[in-house]
Amino acid sequence: MSSDLRHNWLVRGVAAVGECGLFFVAVAGAVPKSLRYWRELCRQIWFVGAMSLVIVMTCGLFVGMVLALQLYFTLSIFGGTAALGTVVALSLFRELGPVVTALLVAGRAGTAVTAEIGLMRATDQLDAISMMAVDPLAYVASPRFLAGVIAMPLLACVFNAMGIFGGHLVGVTWLGLDNGTFWGNMTSTVDLYRDILDGLYKSIVFGGVVSLIAVFQGYTAPPTSEGVAYSTTRTVVFSSIVVLAFDFVMTAFMT
Amino acid sequence: MIHPSDAPAPLVQVRGLRTRLGGKVIFDGLDLEVARGSVTAVMGPSGTGKTTLLRHLTGQLRPAAGSVRVDGREVAGLSRRGLFELRERIGFLFQNSALLTDFSVFENVAFPLRQHTRLPEELLRDIVLTKLQAVGLRGAANLMPSELSGGMARRVALARAIVFDPMLILYDEPFVGLDPIALNQVLRLIRTLNQTLGITSILVAHELAAIRQVADRIYLIAGGRLVAEGAPDELAHRDSPWTRQFFGGEADGPVPFHYPAPDYARQLGLAGRRP
Numbered sequence: 001m002s003s004d005l006r007h008n009w010l011v012r013g014v015a016a017v018g019e020c021g022l023f024f025v026a027v028a029g030a031v032p033k034s035l036r037y038w039r040e041l042c043r044q045i046w047f048v049g050a051m052s053l054v055i056v057m058t059c060g061l062f063v064g065m066v067l068a069l070q071l072y073f074t075l076s077i078f079g080g081t082a083a084l085g086t087v088v089a090l091s092l093f094r095e096l097g098p099v100v101t102a103l104l105v106a107g108r109a110g111t112a113v114t115a116e117i118g119l120m121r122a123t124d125q126l127d128a129i130s131m132m133a134v135d136p137l138a139y140v141a142s143p144r145f146l147a148g149v150i151a152m153p154l155l156a157c158v159f160n161a162m163g164i165f166g167g168h169l170v171g172v173t174w175l176g177l178d179n180g181t182f183w184g185n186m187t188s189t190v191d192l193y194r195d196i197l198d199g200l201y202k203s204i205v206f207g208g209v210v211s212l213i214a215v216f217q218g219y220t221a222p223p224t225s226e227g228v229a230y231s232t233t234r235t236v237v238f239s240s241i242v243v244l245a246f247d248f249v250m251t252a253f254m255t
Numbered sequence: 256m257i258h259p260s261d262a263p264a265p266l267v268q269v270r271g272l273r274t275r276l277g278g279k280v281i282f283d284g285l286d287l288e289v290a291r292g293s294v295t296a297v298m299g300p301s302g303t304g305k306t307t308l309l310r311h312l313t314g315q316l317r318p319a320a321g322s323v324r325v326d327g328r329e330v331a332g333l334s335r336r337g338l339f340e341l342r343e344r345i346g347f348l349f350q351n352s353a354l355l356t357d358f359s360v361f362e363n364v365a366f367p368l369r370q371h372t373r374l375p376e377e378l379l380r381d382i383v384l385t386k387l388q389a390v391g392l393r394g395a396a397n398l399m400p401s402e403l404s405g406g407m408a409r410r411v412a413l414a415r416a417i418v419f420d421p422m423l424i425l426y427d428e429p430f431v432g433l434d435p436i437a438l439n440q441v442l443r444l445i446r447t448l449n450q451t452l453g454i455t456s457i458l459v460a461h462e463l464a465a466i467r468q469v470a471d472r473i474y475l476i477a478g479g480r481l482v483a484e485g486a487p488d489e490l491a492h493r494d495s496p497w498t499r500q501f502f503g504g505e506a507d508g509p510v511p512f513h514y515p516a517p518d519y520a521r522q523l524g525l526a527g528r529r530p
């Protein structure tokens with residue numbers, strides 16, 4: 001590659017995507033070996049899940065409440081407030097649940113994973129692990145990647161539950177919608193396969209994307225304080241962009 | 256009767272090693288040998304590549320040319336699995352300790368055992384505590400690495416490097432940050448490991464007095480090559496410009512003290528100016 005090309009941001013961007021793709025292959029290849037370290041995997045799931053639980057619950061509650069409030073007034077224009085439960089649930093399951101959870105997890109757990117791995121590299125811990133004849137890809141990278149894939153859909157479910165609770169709080173308790181109408185309409189229109197499972201698939205993919213980016217950024221962070229800080233920021237930026245882009249593509253295929 | 260050909264093959268054999276890092280030539284044809292069951296010291300000015308040499312021995316770095324053989328096998332030619340099998344038999348003390356920060360001292364030392372053996376918990380505990388006792392830190396078993404001083408961290412790293420009773424131990428500056436008492440204990444430990452278990456040791460260090468107590472042989476590296484070798488006592492008194500300068504600590508001589516740099520006066524903007 002000529003130096004002219006190397007300074008082109010487009011070329012560098014494509015090269016980075018390619019590197020990340022190769023890294024994905026390496027991490028996925030190390031997954032079978034990493035199952036030996038199931039303790040580490042459990043620890044990481046607990047880590048990602050517990051770390052993000054509070055923020056996911058809080059945000060789920062508020063998103064559900066805002067959604068109910070906004071939609072209530074929009075629906076009342078058409079006299080369709082009875083559909084509030086349905087609309088809130090569909091928006092959460094199909095769209096907001098997976099996407100907002102992914103953005104929250106990227107900001108909360110993703111940054112922590114990047115910083116942790118970046119510092120492990122900077123303090124020679126990754127080299128030390130490899131010198132003790134343990135593959136750092138299998139011991140450090142894969143468990144964190146898998147933990148994201150597993151924890152994300154669970155967190156999205158929590159987010160959705162809190163969102164519906166928040167919607168119920170605003171729609172029924174505050175605005176006086178009939179409780180039976182709220183639940184009845186929701187349960188009769190929301191479809192397990194089409195709506196809930198589609199949302200779960202999205203979450204699983206987002207979990208993979210966010211944790212892959214977080215692990216990759218940490219693994220390739222320059223071994224300096226500045227390098228780690230910069231990589232942490234990039235985790236959030238790239239995760240957000242990629243999650244929203246993937247969301248569009250997956251929605252287009254699913255509907 | 257022992258014939259020369261019956262002499263055991265050296266455990267480590269480096270031939271014509273050439274290395275470049277970031278455009279800088281680190282080794283330019285380095286040869287050295289480490290006999291089985293010996294304690295060998297590698298010395299040299301800061302930045303000559305002593306750590307780099309150890310990284311070659313464990314396959315963390317590939318040579319640009321030349322061969323590095325450990326236990327008869329070419330390190331660069333090993334598969335990933337072969338490399339890991341080799342590393343299981345090498346203990347490595349990192350220059351900056353490199354303890355795993357989310358494990359306690361005990362778990363750090365236990366880490367290699369947990370990964371590669373299925374020892375019952377009690378036996379594992381006994382082994383780990385024995386090694387910690389040897390470095391005087393049995394009482395610190397439950398501390399986290401962030402609660403250790405630099406010298407304590409080095410001793411924990413040392414305990415971790417020897418926990419497997421490997422065939423070869425590479426110590427990168429084991430004496431840094433140790434008080435005189437700890438230094439003596441560590442010296443005694445290195446000697447005991449060598450004499451009772453026959454573990455071959457390579458140690459990189461600058462402390463000549465300490466090295467003279469344990470090492471069978473010293474290699475002095477400078478400028479990418481081996482410049483002197485021999486038994487410690489003989490080498491310390493040898494009358495070569497390299498050893499005279501290095502062991503005498505003089506700034507002028509064949510060993511460069513300065514990292515390669517442009518002319519000093521010119522860089523300060525003094526060139527050609529009248530006094």
Ligand SMILES: Nc1ncnc2c1ncn2[C@@H]1O[C@H](COP(=O)(O)OP(=O)(O)OP(=O)(O)O)[C@@H](O)[C@H]1O
Nearest residue numbers: 276277279281300301302303304305306307308350
């Ligand atoms: N990743 C790297 N990229 C470029 N140059 C490097 C890299 N790592 C080390 N070097 C260079 O290699 C040389 C040897 O480094 P090394 O760490 O082996 O020195 P050392 O002999 O262990 O020194 P010290 O006694 O200070 O520990 C140094 O001059 C350093 O600038």
Ligand SMILES: [Mg+2]
Nearest residue numbers: 305306350427
């Ligand atoms: Mg060094």
